[in-house]
Structures are given as C-alpha cells and as structure tokens.
Amino acid sequence: MGHILAIANQKGGVGKTTTVVNLGAALAERGQHVLLIDLDPQGALTASCGLDPYTAAPSTYTLLTQDGTRLGQVVRPAGEHLWLAPGSVDLAAAEYLLMSRPDRSRRLAAPLQAEAEQVAYVLIDTPPSLGLLTVNALTAAEAVLVPVECRYLAMRGIRAILDTVGTVRERLNPSLDLLGVLPTMHQPASAHSRQVIEELRAAFRERVFDTVIEVEEALATAPAARLPVLAHRPESAAANAYRRLASEVEARLASPPPART
Helix, strand or coil: CCCEEECCCCCCCCCCHHHHHHHHHHHHHHCCEEEEEEEECCHHHHHHHCCCCCCCCHHHHHHCCCCCCHHHHCCEEEEEEEEEEEECHHHHHHHHCCCCCCCCCCHHHHHHHHHHHHHHHHECCCCCCHHHHHHHHHHHHHCCEEEECHHHHHHHHHHHHHHHHHHHHHHCCCEEEEEEEEEECCCCHHHHHHHHHHHHHHHHHHHCCCCCCCHHHHHHHCCCHHCCHHCCCCCCHHHHHHHHHHHHHHHHHHHCCCCCC
C-alpha cells in the first residue's frame, strides 16, 4: 500500500482542503496514482471535485457507518491518476453513530488497509476539529501534514493538533509521525506574515516545509471552476508552489524521518 497522509488542523480556514486538492493534483501530475478522501461534513473537497456533498452516495459516511461497505464502492474518478472518496453532509452525524462502537477509531483504517494498494498516495481531508473523524484519519495515516495560516493566533493552535497526534500515536497508531508544517496564506509584503514564518522555523526547524503557499487569486477562483489550481491556472505561482510541495513530500517520505516532535 502507498503512503497515507492526513491533512489536519483543528482551526478552520487554514488551507486544508486547498492543500489536499492541489497536492493531490501535483502528485498525480508527476505520474503518481492518488486517492483523495473527504472526511469533512462541510464537503469542500467533494464540491471542489465537482460533486454535491448533499447528494453524494455512497460516501465516506457510508464507509464509516455501514458494515461491509468496501472502499471501491465509494471511490469515483476525479482526474488523470486521481480518485475521490466523496464526503457528505451526513458525516456530521457519524461521530454520534460511531461513539458506542469498540472499533470507532479504526473505521477508516480497515478498508484502506484492505483495498488501497493500487494507489501511491492517499490524502485525507479532515474537519476543523479534533473529534472522532479526525482521529479516524490519524489512526489510518502514517503521517500528518499541518497547514498553518501565517497569522499569530493560527500559529498558536499548532500545539493542540500535535498533542492529538501524540495521543493517537500512544494509544492507536504507534507509527504515526509529523510529516511537516506547511505555512499557508502568506503575504510577502506583510511584516507580520514574515515574522510568523520565522517563528514557525525557530520552533519546528526542519519540520517546516521549504515551500510556502502565498495568498493568490488563482487559489480563490479554482474551487469555483471545480478544478485544482494546477489545471485552472497551471502557470500561476500557486500551481508551482504545490508542485514544489509535492517534490518535498516525496523526498521526505523517501528518507528516514527526523526525531519526532
């Protein structure tokens, strides 16, 4: 089976879905087979891929809550070398329905381990919370990528997701690691934005990706076109930034990880 990455941060609006869509597209552009998984009840990843999270069925809700559902029953084509397991708004009820189940934290890991051997990368989009859906993603993943908006208050929230990663590693998934912290929504002309990146690098050192995702109109208009920015504006700075990120992700996964954070 390929690499399974959870893209997670309990704060909303930091670029999780944008990163899943465009990192997935960049890896697919490099010839890798990529599966995107939407675990967010808001369904932004599903909508960005041209499906309606209000009508998508079967979906990851089906996969998590209905015994016997296979991953292959849920997955849809989303582009060349790219597939999607869509989410639905029903995911908002999934945590309640799963709470009493002894396997509640492993409902995603089991079908992935059984059926995801045909892809090189699985990227999981998580909700802006540290609840059971995010825990399912972290339990299934080998590593987590944390997008962080280049603002001081957003940076302060990193500790909560890292604490959750540590808890999941201790109790559910000993192999889980932090792949890296990705600065997003950077404004090069802003001294505050630059200072946040400096503080991120001082705190997390080599864990911070060299790639920085800047604020750019192409990233705002691509979802409306139901396309990754690599297809919507392939020569844009944002598209090239996600290509660099894909290269970094491949390199980090190919080399021994640094000491855990």
